[in-house]
Amino acid sequence: MSLVKNLLAGIVFGSLSLPSIAVLPESGMWAIGAELNGKPGRGIQVDSQGGKTLILTYFGYRPDGSATFMQASGQLHGGKSFTGDLVEFKNGRALAGPVRDGETAGVVGPISVTFESATDGVVSLPGEQPQKLVRFRFEDFHQRLDRSFSVVTFGSLATMTPGYMAMKATADTLTIEHVLVNQANKVCTFSGDLVQVGKGFNSAGKRECNFEFSAPRYRIENLQVDEFGMLNGRIHYLNSEGLPFGSPDDLAGVCQGGGSVFMLPDRCSARQLGLE
Known part of the structure; x- marks a missing residue:
């Protein structure tokens, strides 16, 4: 299993384009x-x-x-x-x-x-x-979010944490189960609203983790999945009063199609991303 996890982390690291630090206006x-x-x-x-x-x-x-x-x-x-x-x-x-x-x-x-x-x-x-x-919003991108992803979170000190995210998206709600790879079965669940802004989404709500010293609330900005199945966004961790709890993480990932290639999940197809 550790070999599979290491291979998966290598695929994620090799296939992701890092999120931009600056938030520039969408063209x-x-x-x-x-x-x-x-x-x-x-x-x-x-x-x-x-x-x-x-x-x-x-x-x-x-x-x-x-x-x-x-x-x-x-x-x-x-x-x-x-x-x-x-x-x-x-x-x-x-x-x-x-x-x-x-x-x-x-x-x-x-x-x-x-x-x-x-x-x-x-x-x-x-x-x-x-x-x-x-x-101006032309299309509905909810279908792209309602997927599972192999992900990496990038911390403020250039730390990189691999993991998996299973997302459930409705018209106005978002639930995420985030499993941290090689982190002693650490799991966090995000549950909150979902607001489409341009081709991305914002979300804010509660965060529950099975380990201590975790932020109880969150805010996600510009969460989006492009036509290639690549996930990007930024996660802000908040205390119970809604104030910053540590530094935000940049999020990157790749959509999992559900099949397998050499014991690993394959990429989402165009049909699964709503392009056909």
């Missing part, structure tokens, strides 16, 4: 929160490149009702703050029209965004008061 479609009502409206496409450069594409309407798009680009400061000029364009190529270069119509005004997390923030548009900005 994709973002919506102005108060205007998100299911009807055609305004929004902002966020493109983060290299952790430093940010490109914002605003799409909306002119006073006469015609559609327009504008862009701003520049540096993302501290992984959370952006300020730039919102520029409008004109005279570009029309659908089925001849090749024609667009040109700058003018600078509409300044735009600034402060990202409070990878999936929400506050935007200030020219001539408007600051408003909520949220990552």
Whole structure:
């Protein structure tokens, strides 16, 4: 059994990409929160490149009702703050029209965004008061979470602890049984809420372990499983008052499909991840 565990740990270590320390905004479609009502409206496409450069594409309407798009680009400061000029364009190529270069119509005004997390923030548009900005959700990723995973938790002192997590996810609840490998059968159970934010989830609730000096509460941020079955997230350990109990752990793992390859669980299939 120890040989199997060691082989499993090697596969986990070798196949995982380490989670990023900085929480950068997710690239994709973002919506102005108060205007998100299911009807055609305004929004902002966020493109983060290299952790430093940010490109914002605003799409909306002119006073006469015609559609327009504008862009701003520049540096993302501290992984959370952006300020730039919102520029409008004109005279570009029309659908089925001849090749024609667009040109700058003018600078509409300044735009600034402060990202409070990878999936929400506050935007200030020219001539408007600051408003909520949220990552727009196109798909439901609950199915990807409702799985078992081979995992590694990465501590603040570069410690790495292998283990297994069996997750049960409903529309608004999450339960995790976390077994620590080679830790004298140490097991922790997490049970709390589940809130989808962008392509990830947040969760907070109770944590019960069969060993002493364990945090009784937790908060998980940006828990997600990508299309390759790779799990990432960050776990904050809290005391009974909800205050930090030690340093948070970064979490990484790989989805277990349920079959076996050389006595080890195989990877989740595309069908199991909801891609077919």
